[in-house]
Amino acid sequence: MPAMSPTMTEGGIASWKKKEGETFSAGDVLLEIETDKATIDVEAQDDGVVAKIMVQDGTKNVQVGSPIAIIAEEGDDLSAAADMAAKASSEPPKKEEKAPEPPKTEAPPPKSESTPEPTKASKPEPPVGDRIFASPIAKKLALERGIPLSKVKGTGPEGRIIREDVEKYKAAPEAAAATSSQPPAAQLPDYVDTPITNMRRTIGARLTQSKQELPHYYVTVDVNMDKVLKLREVFNKTLSEKDKSAKLSVNDFIVKAVACALSDVPEANSAWLGEVIRTYKKADISVAVATPTGLITPIVKDVGSKGLATISAETKALAKKARDGKLSPSEYQGGTFTISNLGMYGVSHFTAIINPPQSCILAVGSTEATLIPAPEEERGFKVVNQMKVTLSSDHRTVDGAVAARWLSAFKGYLENPLTFML
Secondary structure, X not given: OOOOOOOOOEEEEEEEOOOOOOXXXXXXXXXXXXXXXXXXXXXXXXXXEEEEEOOOOOOOOEEOOOOOEEEEOOOOOOOOHHHHHHHHHOHHHHHHHHOOHHHHHHOHHHHHHHOHHHHHHOXXXXXXXXXXXXXXXXXXXXXXXXXXXXHOOOOOHHHOEOHHHHHXXXXXXXXXXXXXXXXXXXXXXXXXXXXXXHHHHHHHHHHHHHHHHOOEEEEEEEEEOHHHHHHHHHHHHHHHXXXXXXXXXXXXXXXXXXXXXXXXXXXXXXXXXXXXEEEOOOOOEEEOEEEOOEEEOOEEOOHHHOOHHHHHHHHHHHHHHHHOOOOOHHHHOOOOEEEEEOHHHOOOOOOOOOOOOXXXXXXXXXXXXXXXXXXXXXXXXXXXXXXXXXXXXXXXXOOHHHHHXXXXXXXXHHHOHHHHHO
């Protein structure tokens, strides 16, 4: 199993692209590997033959460096490949077989040598007291099947109820009659267990660490989006005449405004690295994208040097690759600042968890028509399109005043979007 990134310790086999006995050339894709963030193609470095596949499609949690296949050169005798594979994979089962044996052999001697009489007298213990002796698996099985352990006769050591006792009780006439009287639907569980993917496991670990170790604080402002919406409408009319698929989204303006604000307040474009605080000169913006397997943040690099049309095209391309699981490590590892936009889902306000070692993440809500005081108007009020944004900051690197200055700059750019063009 190859390491597809410096931090990768295990992965999964998505699918083999070559079958056993099939030849391949340098540059051919041998298999697809699932990392914690994406599905990556593994290309052959030289010509050869797939002699034996040891780890099949769909296998999860394969340790980096462990054997997954045997590769040979064309013309080699492949008859010994099966023996080589069996030899390479024979050690783990031996360790597993030895593990359960000590408890079985060691547990009886102490009881028989030190307290021989209680072993005989312990069988009637369950009826004497309220405590019922049962193995953990027996308790779990009885709970799932609704079987009272008090009615199950234990055949294990010292009258202990074991798994087989619970299973046999289900086959008893009275239990069978009870279960048969129930409708078939009652036997089905009312839940679904979904195996945890490598991506979901990594998300859980990183965000738990971030929330526990980083001193988060939150600053919120309302942004008037009237001018952005009007300018977007004008741009999209012009772009649609050339290419109907090339349309700007509100998020494109937000990404650009973030980069401009980071240029004005570079302290927010920083990372905590233990002994130093690193301040970046370029704005590499991580944009959170929801995928079927979890959240991932592809990076639009050096946003400050790009126009809105370029930002829009790159964001759409990266989002598609993210949903297809085809991002390369360089496209999602790194980044200096993150944007999480839930406005398209109708969410008005939320706070986001920082993606370390970055110092900030911007949570973007929906744009809503809002009444605000307007003394200059005859009615004394007016309706504006407002968007609520919340900046989560790491207090080790970004002080409250810095966060306030950054939000002020960000708000200024969005409320006067023509400044993007200056």
